[in-house]
Amino acid sequence: MRESLEFDVLFVGAGPASLAGAYRLSQLIEEHDLAVSQGKRTGRKLKETSIAVIEKGKEVNSHALSGAILDPRALEELIPDFASLGAPLDTPVVKDHIYYLTQRRKLPFPLIPPPLNNHGNYVISLGRLVGWLAQQCEQKGVNIFPGFPGVELLFEADRVTGVRSGDKGLDKNGKPRSNYEPGPDLLAKVTVLGEGPRGTLTKNLVQKCGLDAGRSPQVYSVGIKELWQLPKDRLQAGTVIHTLGYPLGQKIFGGGFLYMMSGELLDVGLVVGLEYEDPGTDPHHLFARWKQHPLVAGLLKDGKLIGYGAKAIPEGGFYSQPRMVHDGVLIIGDSASFLNSQRLKGIHLGMKSGMLAAEAIFECLLAGDFSSEKLGRYVEKYEESWAWREMYRVRNFHQGFDSGLLAGMFHGGLQMVTGGRGLRQRYNTKTGHERLRKMSETGAATVRQPTGTATDALRLDNVLTFDKATDVYHSGTAHDEDQPCHLHVRDLNICYNRCTHEFGNPCQHFCPAAVYEILGKESGQVQLQINFSNCVHCKTCDIMDPYQIIDWVPPEGGDGPNYKNM
Numbered sequence: 001m002r003e004s005l006e007f008d009v010l011f012v013g014a015g016p017a018s019l020a021g022a023y024r025l026s027q028l029i030e031e032h033d034l035a036v037s038q039g040k041r042t043g044r045k046l047k048e049t050s051i052a053v054i055e056k057g058k059e060v061n062s063h064a065l066s067g068a069i070l071d072p073r074a075l076e077e078l079i080p081d082f083a084s085l086g087a088p089l090d091t092p093v094v095k096d097h098i099y100y101l102t103q104r105r106k107l108p109f110p111l112i113p114p115p116l117n118n119h120g121n122y123v124i125s126l127g128r129l130v131g132w133l134a135q136q137c138e139q140k141g142v143n144i145f146p147g148f149p150g151v152e153l154l155f156e157a158d159r160v161t162g163v164r165s166g167d168k169g170l171d172k173n174g175k176p177r178s179n180y181e182p183g184p185d186l187l188a189k190v191t192v193l194g195e196g197p198r199g200t201l202t203k204n205l206v207q208k209c210g211l212d213a214g215r216s217p218q219v220y221s222v223g224i225k226e227l228w229q230l231p232k233d234r235l236q237a238g239t240v241i242h243t244l245g246y247p248l249g250q251k252i253f254g255g256g257f258l259y260m261m262s263g264e265l266l267d268v269g270l271v272v273g274l275e276y277e278d279p280g281t282d283p284h285h286l287f288a289r290w291k292q293h294p295l296v297a298g299l300l301k302d303g304k305l306i307g308y309g310a311k312a313i314p315e316g317g318f319y320s321q322p323r324m325v326h327d328g329v330l331i332i333g334d335s336a337s338f339l340n341s342q343r344l345k346g347i348h349l350g351m352k353s354g355m356l357a358a359e360a361i362f363e364c365l366l367a368g369d370f371s372s373e374k375l376g377r378y379v380e381k382y383e384e385s386w387a388w389r390e391m392y393r394v395r396n397f398h399q400g401f402d403s404g405l406l407a408g409m410f411h412g413g414l415q416m417v418t419g420g421r422g423l424r425q426r427y428n429t430k431t432g433h434e435r436l437r438k439m440s441e442t443g444a445a446t447v448r449q450p451t452g453t454a455t456d457a458l459r460l461d462n463v464l465t466f467d468k469a470t471d472v473y474h475s476g477t478a479h480d481e482d483q484p485c486h487l488h489v490r491d492l493n494i495c496y497n498r499c500t501h502e503f504g505n506p507c508q509h510f511c512p513a514a515v516y517e518i519l520g521k522e523s524g525q526v527q528l529q530i531n532f533s534n535c536v537h538c539k540t541c542d543i544m545d546p547y548q549i550i551d552w553v554p555p556e557g558g559d560g561p562n563y564k565n566m
């Protein structure tokens, strides 16, 4: 028997956007009730309002992963005394470096472009920030439920009325085991989707309700990251290094990052645009190549790998933001494309979006009116905010790189002096998977070995560079194998009869966790094996599959990566 639980407001996904939203809403309610008690405001008290946050990870921050550098602007607004409350922002940025890399050399940028000047920002672990924000929320009475994935939006006619959370205890054939528990229906006056990039519920809502009509297609990158423990005094805490060029070259969007935290911990990562043409491109192999560059290899020498993860990044920006309000539901954070790809930052924008959603919901609670018109105050508030101005100023940034790095730098420079306009008010673009070229077009008989040529094969030494399985081990990822596979491939005939010949099954290359394996290549009887227990929930397959037949759906609650300090 499936239970139903009722809340006033339900946030889906315990990222910074949802937690900032839940905190802001409880803060507004607290201030309101105090003012009513003191006779400074009339109206009923709202302290009975129930606010819940559900999260698919085992702990509130098990799936939290980012670079990360935090612009503290939203946090300062939300919790002005964050420092005295122990916010884990212990590493102010002290130095910025940018290098253009060739295969062996590094060429320093003579000047740091203003958007990449991180003075006043902090190198942080998003996982630690999320853990701390969750504590602040709980102190305000917010209910946080880790291990509860939202698997389906519940509707009454066209209105979203809540979320069904995932069943527990189904075996691999979808049959109940002895420990079977149906996931409860979580009903709410307002559901707020802060599921991160390419959220399952958000994807379905946007498609079902046409919330992307008239918007530009969303485009993504995948960020692949390791956490390293370095020898003492290798790099000053707060040092930030960004790289362009090798191994991505001119055509693939992205670049490397090295962020030094306290405790000799170094974030080591490469962002790869999911809009490349060569279906053999393997972001994880590119990451290994990048680490072999003397700049990176020198920094990592005698260090130790202690963490790994990967995550999609919504790069599309302002024109790719879907309509963020529908009857009974709001979309915030990465799910609504709140990311400034010029500044390589989104946490502050995600938090602000959650706070603006909270302010709109507070007005609904006061009025007892949760209609979509009233919820639409969220968009009005966004349009009046610094977040809108920041997003608008970089509205064409990512699209300027559609023709490569040099064109991107040209457009980026022009956009900076034209307030984000550049050559046109709105640059056109297309989704990443549409840019993949068939092998017949690239001239390859079979797909090339990723990032290498016959004479330039990638060698992994298990000291500096690792295979995907070893990296996945360091992500702490675990899934119960006796459950339905959470990677739904809708038509295997397409995999075998078309994709093998047309694109060489790029899933085996783009997945940074070796989930997809094509067996039987020698015999010609190919078979797709899905090692779903390796999945680090990055969503790359859902995004980059050329036929769009892979649907990533949440596995059993609590499964997936177990990121620490990521």
Ligand code: SF4
Pocket (backbone or CB within 6 Å): 487, 510, 511, 512, 513, 514, 515, 516, 534, 535, 536, 537, 538, 539, 540, 541, 542, 552
């Ligand atoms: Fe990422 Fe998909 Fe691979 Fe999971 S299966 S790690 S979501 S690409």
